[in-house]
Every structure is written in structure tokens, then in C-alpha cells.
Amino acid sequence: MAECHPVGFQWVMEAKARGATVIHIDPRFTRTSAMADFHVPIRAGSDIAFLGGIIKYILDNEKYFPEYVVNYTNAATIVNEDFIDTEQLDGLFSGYNPKTGAYDNTSWGYEGMEEAPAAGRRLFRAGRETSEPGGHELGGRGASLPHSVVQRDETLQDPFCVFQILKRHYARYTPEMVEQICGVPPDEFARVCESVTANSGRERTTAWVYSVGWTQHSVGVQYIRGAAIIQLLLGNMGRPGGGILALRGHASIQGSTDIPTLFDLLPGYLPMPRAGVHGNLDQYLASIKSDGQKGFWTAADAYTVSLLKSWFGDAATKDNDFGFNWLPRISGDHGTYQTTLDMLDDKVEGYFLLGQNPAVGSANGKLQRLAMSHLKWLVVRDFSLIESATFWKDGPEVATGEMRPEDIGTEVFFLPPAAHTEKAGSFTQTQRMLQWHHKAVDPAGDCRSELQFFHDLGKRLREKIAASTLERDAPLRHLTWSYPVDETGEPDAEAVLREVNGQHLTGEKQGEMLSTFVEMKADGSTSGGCWIYTGVYTGGVNQSARRKPGSEQSWVAPEWGWAWPMNRRILYNRASADPDGKPWSERKAYVWWDERAGKWTGHDVPDFQATKAPSFRPEPGIGGPDGLAGDDPFIMQSDGKGWLYAPSGLLDGPLPAHYEPHESPLRNAMYTQQGNPTREVFPREENLTNPSFPESGSEVFPFVVTTYRLTEHHTAGAMSRWLPYLAELQPEFFCEVSPQLAAERGLEHLGWATIVTARTAIEARVMVTDRVVPLTVGGRVIHQIGLPYHWGVGGGGAIVSGDSANDVLGVALDANVLIQESKAASCDIRPGRRPTGPALVRFVEEYRKRAGISLDTGTTRFTPPDGGA
């Protein structure tokens, strides 16, 4: 965190000054480790074993928070007897189909919910159909359930209750197993377990902070699930100082999922309609919610219709389903990596790159560059001529002869953008807080904001089709697209925020801003571009622009910016009070039930129906918000409880299980099943995989490689390698190795090394450092090699350049969210510089031969029981 988010790390330092213990668990020793109370080096790709070990420690030593666990989680809920755990199936859950590499999750459900969840729910993943939505689509909620009637055993003794399933599932995640898989000695592991559990309970809370070191894995979603189980067992959710905090790579990554750049989402985590499934609005809504489930998602009709009213205005009427059929439909996986492969197959003609540099920043750089060379046109909006704009003339493949500029027909349009100081707008950070930034100076020359660029583009497209009567042009013709602009043509960003907030369209409040999404209606009388953001313009005031100093308000600081939903700073904060509505402790009091006033109150906006008493119990079968009991704090979950066990919503299992990375020099010590059996693989010549167990040849790539960032650079380097004051701080691409590996492979400090995988070989300067330690894993010494990924070859005018770490990585994805596994792979390293020109291709080819790599290597998801034979 200190390494990649130094500004945010000031708050960790402040917490430390107040007595917080800071533990850093990371393959790397970074600036964060330097500041932590202690650092735990771990093998990249082994965290589920580590987290599972903590879960076992909590359960075995009865360190969980009993009242919280029984009342606020699904620990007591009884699961379908057909569910079979990985312990019985040697690394698989029940319902796995080895042919498709996908699960039918019917058997994972709660007892009494054997029927399939809400109808019409199908998800497409790289040509495979699975029965459940997952991933980003669930960014704002748990998966839906047919109804909320569950069977519970609050003694937690029933063998099919979640609590007992959890115990059995993690029975073998012992400290010895943690050592064998993660390379963390038992005494170090015990120190983590003791610190975390001692600092949790009524009086204290612990927070987990993660970043892409957890997400960029073929099992990334289950890493976060592992932390979620720990936090729920320890009672650390919905309480001050608790939670699981995601750090983002850019200023508004949270914002770009809320109002999404993701292919499978509409604003506010509404799913994108699917071709052939969602023929009309009713079919679509039926797939989002079932009226029998609890919680606020049952109002999805109001959120959807208000969104359609925002986009299509008066053209959206009840008679035409409010323009629902003008929305595009998705027909499969249109994620970034699938799109790249589609380019390669000439299925994609044009591409926009806005502040993104896939030639350097995405896994398998060569695949990215080859794919872009198949485009007809490419628009690059960036501060400088990044490698993605110039790869066709100076990329590594031009040097090797794999790409010839004269063969490439891609027309590249390079357009200069305005920087954040040159335009107004909002950033949404990881606490879901919107913070407004005002324009400080006008952009230079032809630089334009994204807002102006897309507004102009929309205007021009609409002019072109103004006279069209074609049905396909109807969405564009009916789009509301009139934003006030200033003398430079820059649209008023606050007008966009007002549209996002939504307003009353009819009645006596007509024209007034909505103050909460609860006011949204499904009859077309309200608008709102993203229901969770409703309230950001309450009272006609831009609430996100508030900057009242912390010293002038309460410690929760509700008047700094604005957090969705409804300016709540901590989600699910009903859990900060006990079942009777009293704070768990005075020290950790946050919101509570005021008996005399008959309502919830406290330091934050209560995340609960304001006047629902803790003792309230709904009639069985009632759905929606009214179905929530007075002690159901997780109000967006379909049963009101925190999910230790996820009966639906995940494609790779209801509980995290340890699998080896897609590429690993080690055999899975926990199960026969080697890798995540649902991971997405792409067997192609341009995306070959190093062998892993049970294949032979893995000894050719005996080392673990991981990629990361340095403080001095920003991601793929467009905002740092072109700036002298940053470029000079980290001028050259380097690899970090331990003194032991250096001795073993003859690597010299400040010399050169070549790093090889099935994809390609790259060269880096060598940094030999004690900060990298070899780990003893399964009785074997495992060396890890660290590669910062900021450099690239080519580009116009970069002050520093170098080989790109992402070139050695392949593309294998987590099935839930389609994120690439770039934090753990296998590789070889040798001293000296890599061959150049066509010799580089031959050099890599020789490695492939030696390891016996074919198109199929590494792409068999299922490991047969005789895998070791």
C-alpha cells in the first residue's frame, strides 16, 4: 500500500501512531513491509491456503464472535443434503462437469430451495454456458434466491448447517499445510492468527486491505471470499475499523464499475440484457429479482425504468417498455481478453483506448499487439504516444520480424486528452465516496476532456442518422443528448451529475432532484442514471463537492464528499449494534436503536429501515425490504445474512479452496485437482502455457514470477516514463532476485538477466536483494522473481524504456470476473541479455520444445484422480 498508494498510506501511518498493529503479507518486501510491525513473505498464488488456515484457527480455537456469527451470518442455515464438499471429491465440489469445465450449482443451495433460482438466468463465458450470474454483476449484492425461507439451527450443530460444513471444509488447512503450500513457518503463521483474532471482538476490529495482488489470479474472487469468511466469523463487517478494503489502481476504478465500463453491466450493477433471453422488460426484471427474496433488489424495476427515462426521456413510455428494446444485448463474453482474441480473428474492426496501454499493461503483450494489428482503426487518447499507438512500427515484433509495418492496415488516430486538473468531474474512491474536482486551468492546445470528446462524437453520430428511419438507429435518435456547454464546447459536468442523480418528472415535485433511490418509481414518473448515486444532488446541491474540514465535523466526516448509497460511510452498519440494537461496546458504537424515539440513529446514516425495531419479525414468505427482520443487517443479501457459504453467485464453488495457479512449478498439496477447475483458458499459438502437474516439463520453468508496481511509476508508464522527474527515479526495467537464486543461476547485481516463459523472453537488469527470500515449500526451496511492469519497447518520446514484464505472462482468467492471472506464473531465468531479432523467436522455440509445450499444454482444467500415476 505504501508502495502503490503512498498518499492513502498516510492513514495507515496515523492508525499506527494510535496503536494499530500493521501486518504485511506479501511475496515482496516493499515500502509497506518497511513500515509494518511485521512482514510475512508468502508464495505468490497460495493465499487461499493461508486464509483457510486462519479460518481453521478461528474455528478450532473458538475465536469467532458467537452472537454475531449466529445472528448475522448464514452459519446456522441448513444446506441441501446433496451438496458434496471438496474433501470428498478431492478438490471438486458437487455438480462439476469435466467436459465443460463448469459447475451446475443446484446442489449448493440452501435446504428447501431445490428449484432453480429465478428463471432465465444464464451467463455466457467464452462459449460455455453456466446457469448462474456472477462476478461484476453481483458487485452491489449477493446472488438472488427464490425466496427467503431458510431452515436454521442456531445451535450450529446440524451436520448440514453452514458452520459445520465450514469446519469440515477447512479441517486439513493446518499450520503444517500452510507451511507446505505457502512457505510460511508455523510460528510466523501463529503470530498472524493471534494478532488478528486478539484484535477482533466487541471492543476491537481488524481491517483487511488488498489490491490486485489478490484479484489478479485464476482464483481471485475466492481470495476475497476467504477474507470475507474471516471477517464475518470475527464480527468485523459493518463496524468501524473493520471491513475488507480494496485498493484500486487508478483514481476512479470504483466509479467505473458503479457507472460501468464493463460489458456485462448497466449503471448501478443492473445486469446487461442478454440476446435471446431478455425479450422484454418483464423478462429482464424477472431475472434480477424474485419477489420472495428479501432486501432492496426487489425494487429493480424502479431503478431500471428510471435509468431508461434518463437515457431516452419522453421517448420512453410504458407502451414501448420505456425503450428497453433500444438497449444493446450481449451474446457472450465481450470482456477485454475475449475482445482481444476476437480482434485477432478479425471479428473486431475498431477500438478506443482511453488512458489504457494494453501493449504494455495487459497480460501477454505480444498477443495484445498482434491483435491490434488486425484492427481497421484504433483511437488512442493519451498524454503521449504510448506503445499501443506505435507498436505497428517499433514494437518488439517488428524487431523479430513477426510483424511488418507494411502489412498492417490499422489506421491509428492519436488524440490529446485533458488532464484531471483541466476538467471538472467526480472521482469515486474505494469507500464509494464521490469527490468533485474543479477545473484548475484550461487544457492546452487541442486537448479535450473525455466528456467533451464523447459529447461531440454523439452529436456528430446523431447528425448523421437524424433522417434515418432504420430501427437500428432508434436508440441513438431517442437518446437524451442535450447538455449545456461553455464557450469552448465543454459540457457542464454538473449537468451530467444531476442526470445521474435523477429527478421527479411529474407531479408537484416535477423538476426537483430525487433525494433517495427509495423515491424512484417504475411508472416512468422519475428518472435517474444510476440508482445508487441518487442523493448526490439532494436539494439541488452537488454534495460530492463538499469539503468541510475534518476538525469541523464528527469523526465520521459525513460532510466531506458524498458516499453511495445515501451518504453511508460504512455499509451494513446495522451490524455495528447487537441483535437488540445496542452497540457491541461503547468503544465501537456506530449506529444503534433509539428505543424512545423508535428509530435507528448514530454517527453514520443507518444502513437499515429507519423505524424497523430490532425485535421485528416479518410474516414468513414476505419479500423485499419488508421481509427483512430487525436483525438482518445485510440488507442487500437475499436472506439478510452475511454469507460464510455462498449458495449461489459464484462459478467456482461456494467456499474458497486452494488451487495452484494456472502455471505452477508445484503440485497441489491439498487436493489432486491441480488448478481452478473452472478457470478460463485460451489454447492458441499466441497464448501457449508452461506445463504444470500432471504434465511433464514443468522443471523447465522452476521459478515463480510475479509482477507489480513501484511508487515511482504509474501502471504501464504513460504518466511517468514520459516525465523526467519520475523517469529518473526508476530509469530501468529490473528483476528482483534473492542472493541465493543469484548464486544458483550466476546472476550478478546490476548485470542482465533473461526471463523466459512459453510466450517469449525478456531481459532485465538484475537487482540482488535480501528483501527477496527463498521459501521452503513442500520441502523444496522455491525462488520467486519480481518484475515491475512499467516499461515498454517503442512509444514516441518516452524518456525511459525497456522490455515489458507483461510480455512473459499468458492469458488465463478467473471465471467469475474474467480477470487475468498476472500475479503468479512459472518461468526460467538465466544470466545475460536475451537474443535479438529472429534469434529471439528461435530461442523461445527451443524452450518450448524442451518443455514439450503444445497447444493443449496447461489447458486441461480437470485433473483426473490418477493424475499422479
Place this chain on the structure above:
Amino acid sequence: MRRESFAAADPALDTGWTEAPPRKGFFTDGSICIGCKACEVACKEWNGIPEDGLSMLGMSYDNTGALGASTWRHVAFIERRGPSRSGGFTALPMVTDISGNDHAAAVDTAMHWLMSSDVCKHCTNAACLDVCPTGSLMRTEFGTVVIQAEICNGCGYCVPACPFGVIERREGPADARNVGVAQKCTLCYDRLSEGMTPACAQACPTQSIQFGDLDELRDRAERRVAELHAHGVTDARLYGADPNDGIGGAGAFFLLLDEPEVYGLPPDPVVTTRDLPEMWRAAALAGAALLAGAAAAFLRSR
């Protein structure tokens, strides 16, 4: 120049300012520096200092190297496993952790990455200022030491005079400002004159670089060291905070977590001109003796 006490009470008044604000300085707390180098970048941005080298040095994560003409703030990284030189405890728990582990009693085997954030010390007795023949180096009303580039003739006397190796003559690039002229930290004299905080302190995200009235900073630093000692960080110590040291105390002083040598700092810095009056006296005496001898010889030969 004669001083009653070696440590000047107020260097600004001592140098002839008739009215001076309280002496300003930096307290750089190395125990909370996270090594982000925002200070280095902010300093270069504000002061228009040129980029000065694009090579990897292999000094841990530091590729700046040292303070010099084009590096006025510098953060180095010191990698060390185990206890400090003095055998003390360096790990940085601010309090005893609640699992009951007594860090002070523990054996320190951990990896440490010490952050060494360095800058011109703005000495109370500044040798650079003493040796400057043009008066380019001056004492400001804030008690800081500043080079007036337009007066400097580039003689370079100040370079070896500095006991810390802070000052350097800028050799290039040719199109940069002040090439051939001695350069160093001004404690952002221009910003101070406008009531602003120096750029490096302003940019520091963890308040590791604290700017303010020197007296107050010294008090604050003493409390910080006491706090760290109380929590078992026995290696914490101040460097340059003592008005009775060899430079009369620094205007910019530091909290270190190991011996000064580990940070590349002289353990007992002495103003290089301290002995100058004595030397001049000795030289005068020697000269007089020589003259007397010559006279005697002359007389004798008569």
C-alpha cells in the same frame, strides 16, 4: 569573527538582521518516512531543477545517489537484516501489540529498510557561508543558508567546506539554469517569504518532513524520541538537534533509527572553519617568527 558561545543564539540576528522571524527549519522523522520520494519530485518541480541522470545505480531502490547541485532533497534506502549497529531494536511498533508480544525483549531478526531522507542541514555555524568570497552565500532572516546564484562566481570553495557534501557546482545540462554555479536547498526561501511551507514538506504524505519554528520542532522531536523509546524502539535518536554539536546545531535535523554512519552521515560533524581563527593566528605567529628570523639574520649579517 568572534563569538561568545560557539552556538549562536540566533544566526539571523547574529549575522546582522535587525528584525527576524523565529528561526525556521525541518524535522525529518525517519521513522515515518515511507520512501515515496514525493519530496524529491516536489523539490525539483518547484525549484526548476533539471533531471540529472537516467541510470540505475543498484543502491536498493534509489537511483538518485546523493545530494548535489540537482538533488536538493534525497531519499536513500538502507537494507539491513537484524539489529542495528548499536544492537538496539529498530522494528517499529508504536505500542506493544495486543497479542502481548514484548518487542523490546525480542531478538531482532527482521529485514529492515531504513529510509534516509536527507537535505541541507542549514547549519548554525555554516562553513560554506564562512568561506564564500563573493557573499553569494547568505544567512536569511529565517536563519537558513541560501546561495544567491547571480552573485556566485563558481569558485567552488563552499563545496569542500561543507561537512556533509551537500553543495555542488552544477555542471549541466548546458540548457539548464545556473550551470557553473553552486547549488543547494534554499529551504524554499521564496515560499517562506510568502508564508508558505517548503515544497518537500508540503508534498510529504505522512508528515515525515515537518517544517516550522526550530525551537518548537526540537521540542516535538524530543517528545517523539521519548515516545519511541517508551515503545521499545531503542535505536531512535536525533541527529543535528543539539546546539552544542560541531555545527552549533542544524536548522534541518533528523530522527534516525541507527547510527549516523549507517545513513552515510558523519557521526560528529564539525564546521570545517571552526579552527580557522586558530589557524590564522598560528599562521600569523609563524609568519611573524619567520619575519623575526629574517630580520635577525639581516641584523646579524650587518
